[in-house]
Amino acid sequence: xxxxxxxxxxxxTATGQRVTLRCSPRSGDLSVYWYQQSLxxxxxxxxxxxxxxxxxxxNILERFSAQQFPDLHSELNxxxxxxxxxxxxxxxxxxxxxSSYNExxxxxxxxxxxx
Amino acid sequence: xxxxxxxxxxxSYEGQEVNITCSHNNIATNDYITWYQQFxxxxxxxxxxxxxxKVTNEVASLFIPADRKSSTLSLPRVSLSDTAVYYCLVGxxxxxxxxGLTFGKGTHLIIQP
Numbered sequence: 001x002x003x004x005x006x007x008x009x010x011x012x013t014a015t016g017q018r019v020t021l022r023c024s025p026r027s028g029d030l031s032v033y034w035y036q037q038s039l040x041x042x043x044x045x046x047x048x049x050x051x052x053x054x055x056x057x058x059n060i061l062e063r064f065s066a067q068q069f070p071d072l073h074s075e076l077n078x079x080x081x082x083x084x085x086x087x088x089x090x091x092x093x094x095x096x097x098x099s100s101y102n103e104x105x106x107x108x109x110x111x112x113x114x115x
Numbered sequence: 116x117x118x119x120x121x122x123x124x125x126x127s128y129e130g131q132e133v134n135i136t137c138s139h140n141n142i143a144t145n146d147y148i149t150w151y152q153q154f155x156x157x158x159x160x161x162x163x164x165x166x167x168x169k170v171t172n173e174v175a176s177l178f179i180p181a182d183r184k185s186s187t188l189s190l191p192r193v194s195l196s197d198t199a200v201y202y203c204l205v206g207x208x209x210x211x212x213x214x215g216l217t218f219g220k221g222t223h224l225i226i227q228p
Contacts, residue, residue, distance in 0.1 A: 002158065002160070004158075033216075035216075035218075042218055042219065042220050043153075043159070043202070043218035043223070044218070045216060045217065045218075088156070090159075091157045093157070103161040103164065104161065104216060105147075105161070106157075106158025106159050106160065107158055108157065108158060109156070109157070109158055111156075
């Protein structure tokens with residue numbers, strides 16, 4: 001158990017809909033990262049938040065957005081869903097003290113299926 | 116971000132030592148080399164990280180030559196439970212906190228009895 005929790009575990013929805021994925025980082029971790037893993041694209045970094053502010057952006061679509069709240073939990077919002085958005089979505093957290101590269105701890109993931 | 120190249124798949128037998136090599140010719144001065152392990156339908160798990168020379172922990176060793184253009188993950192005496200995908204990553208910033216990790220396709224390691 002990494003200490004990172006993600007809900008829901010599974011989500012099935014239809015094209016055009018909007019969903020919200022939730023992540024709670026490990027206690028004490030200030031950074032939250034979102035990744036998407038699909039069969040054809042592998043594991044791709046989407047976005048990072050540090051202590052409530054956006055820190056880095058990866059291959060995140062404009063239809064997707066995220067935020068990190070004062071209690072440090074994060075939500076990933078996916079809208080206008082397409083079939084190709086079906087994937088495993090992972091959240092990871094790290095301390096990110098700024099002094100050196102920090103290990104990321106991954107949650108169990110949310111499996112999104114768009115029908 | 117430095118691109119990494121590693122074998123698509125490998126197989127070995129229980130009790131053997133397995134070495135997985137990763138090439139990263141464009142590694143930057145501040146980049147660290149990190150290896151993660153992923154089992155099916157689970158999130159990746161940190162194995163080991165290094166900057167240069169050799170690093171060893173309770174599960175693996177990481178060998179990095181002086182030019183840092185490649186690295187080798189060594190798993191001693193593997194067991195069936197070591198069957199997983201292993202990712203070599205290069206990146207992160209020293210002093211600036213961690214960025215999102217760039218995962219390649221990884222190496223599918225299959226351990227046979």
